[in-house]
Amino acid sequence: MQVIKGMKRRPRKVLLYGTHGIGKTTWAGQAGNVIVLATEAGGDDAGADRSPVLRDLGSFNTWLSDLATQPHDYRWVAVDTLDWLEKLIFAAVCQSEGKQSIESIGYAKGYVYALVHWDFILKSLENLIAGRGMGVILLAHSRIIKIEEPDLDSYNKYEPDLDRRSCGLLQEWCDEVFFARYRVNTISKDEGFNRERTRVVGQAGDRMVYTCETPGAFAKRRIRMPNIIPLDFSVYLQAIKDAYGANGNPAPIPAPVEQKPAESPTEPAPPSGDIAGLINDGSSKHPTPEWANQ
Numbered sequence: 636m637q638v639i640k641g642m643k644r645r646p647r648k649v650l651l652y653g654t655h656g657i658g659k660t661t662w663a664g665q666a667g668n669v670i671v672l673a674t675e676a677g678g679d680d681a682g683a684d685r686s687p688v689l690r691d692l693g694s695f696n697t698w699l700s701d702l703a704t705q706p707h708d709y710r711w712v713a714v715d716t717l718d719w720l721e722k723l724i725f726a727a728v729c730q731s732e733g734k735q736s737i738e739s740i741g742y743a744k745g746y747v748y749a750l751v752h753w754d755f756i757l758k759s760l761e762n763l764i765a766g767r768g769m770g771v772i773l774l775a776h777s778r779i780i781k782i783e784e785p786d787l788d789s790y791n792k793y794e795p796d797l798d799r800r801s802c803g804l805l806q807e808w809c810d811e812v813f814f815a816r817y818r819v820n821t822i823s824k825d826e827g828f829n830r831e832r833t834r835v836v837g838q839a840g841d842r843m844v845y846t847c848e849t850p851g852a853f854a855k856r857r858i859r860m861p862n863i864i865p866l867d868f869s870v871y872l873q874a875i876k877d878a879y880g881a882n883g884n885p886a887p888i889p890a891p892v893e894q895k896p897a898e899s900p901t902e903p904a905p906p907s908g909d910i911a912g913l914i915n916d917g918s919s920k921h922p923t924p925e926w927a928n929q
Contacts (some may be wrong), residue, residue: 642879646764649871650717650805651844652775652795653815658842658866659774660715662815665868666772669711672698674719684709692727692752695720699759703766712763713772717805718796724752746798753801757808773805777814777852793852806855814845814852815866842866 651659663669664683671678671685672695678685689695702712714720725737728748737745763769778796783789793814795802806812818841844864846856858878864870 644879646768646770647811647875648760648764648771648773648809649811649813650773650775650795650809651813651815652777652793654777654817657815657817659815662866662868663711663713663715663772663774666711666713666770668709669713669772670702670707670709671713671715673715674723675716678715683713685715689723692723695723696756696759699756699763702769703759703762709769711770711772712760713774715774717773717775720756721749721797721801724749727752746800749798750800750804753804757804773809790850792850806853809855810857811846812853812855814854815842816845816852817841818843844871 651662653659660671660678660681660683663671664681669683671681671683673685673688674695676688686698689698699712702709725745728740728745729735729737732740732745732748734740734745737749739745740748760771764771775795775797777793779791780794781789782792793816795805795812797805842865844866845852845854845862846860846864847862848854858875860874860878864874
């Protein structure tokens, strides 16, 4: 019988979602040696090596295949963004079913068919992890949903802006799911009759990442790290290093930065698979991830 002991360093699978303009693409570009597969426009200002905007699912899958088979020195692959990739998947499903919209496919079968494409993409990404030692960064926008539980009052919560089926699949697949937002300042006011009202009074400029679930947002992690970290990829890499500790043994939990719980919101290019056509700007000269040197 084969027994595996201790923690094993390996490429990470991380999903970062957050509000519009929070800096998700910039965060991915800080990874170093990263190639961004763009499914929406807007990544030009981030400066990372990237594909043209991929406007159909076939082009996206071609890039995944090329990254698995063609020579390159990238240590991370990022998808920017999942919600726009989902639109390409829905378009492919509609084309194969001869329908104008995913909703036109009866009994919600279109969303089930979409899971087949998601499964193929995740297997392709697993192939990059196992065959090329690449880490995976998935980016997504956020949305607000209403949570109703049988033993609690209803409340609002952030989650990735994806169909609930694919959202659950991707969150389960990832090692870490992070929620990014600006730090919000609040005050609480006693309204009498044992009632207290919390009100937003200002938004600080700090951009924070929540690494574990709060009443206001879904998040998770599989290694030890602070509950809240700055939106800085180098901090995430340091958290990975600290979690493994010396000789692969778990390290003590790092001292957290100042923590505030995420408040529940009150308001709601032609496709190409040719790696030779990449825009090179020197971003691949950043340090490689820790596991790349193992």
